[in-house]
Amino acid sequence: MTLPPQLAELVDDFSAVGPKDRLQMLLELSRELPDLPERFADRADSMEQVHECQSPLFLAVEVEEGGERPVHLFFSAPPEAPTTRGFASIMVTGLDGEPAQAVLDVPDDFYTDLGLGEAVSPLRLRGISAMLARIKNQVRAATA
Numbered sequence: 001m002t003l004p005p006q007l008a009e010l011v012d013d014f015s016a017v018g019p020k021d022r023l024q025m026l027l028e029l030s031r032e033l034p035d036l037p038e039r040f041a042d043r044a045d046s047m048e049q050v051h052e053c054q055s056p057l058f059l060a061v062e063v064e065e066g067g068e069r070p071v072h073l074f075f076s077a078p079p080e081a082p083t084t085r086g087f088a089s090i091m092v093t094g095l096d097g098e099p100a101q102a103v104l105d106v107p108d109d110f111y112t113d114l115g116l117g118e119a120v121s122p123l124r125l126r127g128i129s130a131m132l133a134r135i136k137n138q139v140r141a142a143t144a
Helices: 005-015 019-030 082-095 100-104 110-114 122-143
Strands: 058-063 071-076
Touching: 005 019, 005 082, 005 110, 019 082, 058 122, 071 082, 071 122, 082 122, 100 122, 110 122
Parallel strands: none
Antiparallel strands: 058 071
């Protein structure tokens, strides 16, 4: 499996520790989710909701013009939703700034290699899967 370098590093970090530590890493990442830029203050109108997430999560994807078309990701999730925020932070850390094609090439089930199936419920894992699917859909639309 070929992953962008930052995402591969996260997968390695998660898979190197036990389930309790994975959950702790996820919670730490949840605190690192960047704030939204002002242009997304009206998130309901300008961001897509990921309904599969158990907590309200909104995302926006921007793809730059020209060259490798870097992708930029923006998420909004409430502070009381640390698992959802942690998943979003994995996406930002691992994919933000990557070329569009690299984002599209991420395997749909990459998250299984994080080993979070032992730490969170399958319902929660559906959320990270849905995030990636929506990111890819928005990248495809922007590069079509």
